[in-house]
Amino acid sequence: MNTRDLVLIALFAAIVVVLGLIPPITLGFIPVPITAQSMGVMLAGCIIGARRAALSFLLFVLLVAIGLPVLSGGRGGLAILAGPSGGFIIGWAVAAYITGLIAERVIRPGISEGRQLIGFFLASVVGGILVLYAIGVPWLSFVTGTPLVAAAGGSLAFIPGDLVKAGIATLAARAVYAGYPLLPARA
Amino acid sequence: MLTSLYVEGQTWFHRAPVRAKLIALLALSIALFATNSPLLLLPAFLLCGGLYFSLGLTLRQAFARVGVVFFTILVLAVVNLFLIPVPDVLALVLRLMALVLFAAAVTATTTIGAFMDEVTVLLRPLERLGLVRAADVSLALGLVLRFVPDIFARYQAIREAHRARGVPIRPLTIIGPLIILTLKDADTIAAAIDARGFRRQ
Numbered sequence: 001m002n003t004r005d006l007v008l009i010a011l012f013a014a015i016v017v018v019l020g021l022i023p024p025i026t027l028g029f030i031p032v033p034i035t036a037q038s039m040g041v042m043l044a045g046c047i048i049g050a051r052r053a054a055l056s057f058l059l060f061v062l063l064v065a066i067g068l069p070v071l072s073g074g075r076g077g078l079a080i081l082a083g084p085s086g087g088f089i090i091g092w093a094v095a096a097y098i099t100g101l102i103a104e105r106v107i108r109p110g111i112s113e114g115r116q117l118i119g120f121f122l123a124s125v126v127g128g129i130l131v132l133y134a135i136g137v138p139w140l141s142f143v144t145g146t147p148l149v150a151a152a153g154g155s156l157a158f159i160p161g162d163l164v165k166a167g168i169a170t171l172a173a174r175a176v177y178a179g180y181p182l183l184p185a186r187a
Numbered sequence: 188m189l190t191s192l193y194v195e196g197q198t199w200f201h202r203a204p205v206r207a208k209l210i211a212l213l214a215l216s217i218a219l220f221a222t223n224s225p226l227l228l229l230p231a232f233l234l235c236g237g238l239y240f241s242l243g244l245t246l247r248q249a250f251a252r253v254g255v256v257f258f259t260i261l262v263l264a265v266v267n268l269f270l271i272p273v274p275d276v277l278a279l280v281l282r283l284m285a286l287v288l289f290a291a292a293v294t295a296t297t298t299i300g301a302f303m304d305e306v307t308v309l310l311r312p313l314e315r316l317g318l319v320r321a322a323d324v325s326l327a328l329g330l331v332l333r334f335v336p337d338i339f340a341r342y343q344a345i346r347e348a349h350r351a352r353g354v355p356i357r358p359l360t361i362i363g364p365l366i367i368l369t370l371k372d373a374d375t376i377a378a379a380i381d382a383r384g385f386r387r388q
Contacts, residue, residue, distance in 0.1 A: 001323070002377075003377040003380050003381050003386060004373055004374060004377040006323055006326065006327055006330075006377070006380075006386075007330065007373045007376045007377045007380070008370060008373045009327060010326075010327040010328075010330035010331050010334070011330070011334060011338075011369055011370060011372070011373055011376075012370075013327070013331050014330070014331045014334040014335045014338050014369075015338055015365065015366060015369055017189070017331065017335050017338075018335060018338045018339050018342055018365075019362075021339060021342075022342065022358070022361075025358060034358075036358050036362070039358075039362070043362070043366065047366060047370075048370075059324075059327050059328065059331065062306065062324070062328070063328070063331065065302070066191075066297075066299050066302035066303065066306070067191050067192040067193060067294040067295075067297065067299065067302065068189055068191055068192070068299070069189070069190070069192055070189065073255065075255060076192055076294075077192045077252070077290065077291060077294030077295075078212065078290035078291070078293055078294045079252065079253055079256055079287045079288075079290040079291035079294060080256060081290070082212075082216070082283075082286045082287050082289075082290040083256035083259060083260065083283070083287050084256070084259050084260060084263055084283065085259060140263075143283060144260070144263045144264075144267065144279060144283065145267060145271060145275060145276070145279040146263055146266060146267055146270065147270055147271070150266065150270055154266065168358055168359050168362070171359055171363075172359060172362040172363045172366065175363035175367075176363060176366050176367055176370075179363075179367045180367045180370060180371055182370060
């Protein structure tokens with residue numbers, strides 16, 4: 001790994017920490033407030049690519065584990081990882097990797113803006129929502145004993161908010177791609 | 188801005204070696220998931236709670252740290268009441284709360300330095316395989332701590348710029364510039380690290 005990659009990984013982890021300090025926004029039509037931090041997975045994958053995004057989130061989880069209050073609302077420490085939503089935090093690295101993998105395959109310099117937007121949105125939804133829930137929900141079901149079907153049904157309440165996040169992440173990723181492209185392209 | 192969750196103190200749990208505490212946490216999680224009996228889980232819960240509340244945290248601090256997690260656990264427990272038998276719900280709540288309390292106790296009594304020493308030990312097998320270098324992990328961690336205040340200052344500057352122009356503050360118009368401005372520094376920082384030979388490459 002070259003030094004630039006290492007720095008990008010660290011800087012993105014730091015950006016995710018700062019996103020946790022931004023006050024959450026509430027939208028009228030969605031029950032759960034949107035925290036900017038939870039967009040980090042989608043943003044990381046779409047902006048710095050699979051490998052660096054995954055390492056960035058492993059670093060971030062390390063920050064949580066060693067007791068730094070880096071999660072939104074000033075939370076952190078091993079207690080969060082041991083709690084019901086620990087799986088979502090552990091799952092971030094995998095989700096960022098899959099997001100990045102899709103983005104790297106779909107996005108190429110020559111393609112039209114519309115296709116870039118579709119590509120980023122697809123990557124954010126599959127990686128940042130599907131993969132993340134595929135890890136987080138069974139984990140929650142296991143530690144809390146809530147039957148899997150009920151846990152999955154309950155998390156549907158978060159899906160509208162997540163789709164809004166994917167939309168915002170798509171537009172932001174596209175803006176960064178236009179201004180300062182870092183996404184490694186793959187055939 | 189990023190103050191660790193470590194609490195100053197001289198209790199026996201502060202003095203216990205980190206590795207022992209982490210192994211105890213792992214062992215406890217396995218043991219607690221192996222039993223379903225409230226007769227075993229209740230004492231475990233009380234012991235973990237007693238330990239956590241004897242570490243020198245004020246009651247308010249102590250509750251603030253585990254409050255959100257406990258709230259989630261209780262909400263899920265209420266849902267569970269409709270789905271699974273009551274004794275099972277009780278066992279699940281006691282088990283999870285005991286685990287969370289013990290984990291919070293480990294976090295509150297271990298400094299970042301001590302954690303990093305253990306991380307270095309855990310990384311050693313990966314280091315031998317040539318997959319990762321422990322020094323790089325420490326460097327990346329240091330970079331994060333170094334740059335969070337800078338990036339936050341940048342966020343505030345962008346927010347002020349929005350206000351000055353009368354533009355509503357929306358995540359979309361903030362996140363793009365914030366990320367571009369931050370990542371553009373990567374080359375300079377990387378050059379600065381290499382120029383000083385920190386990574387000996």
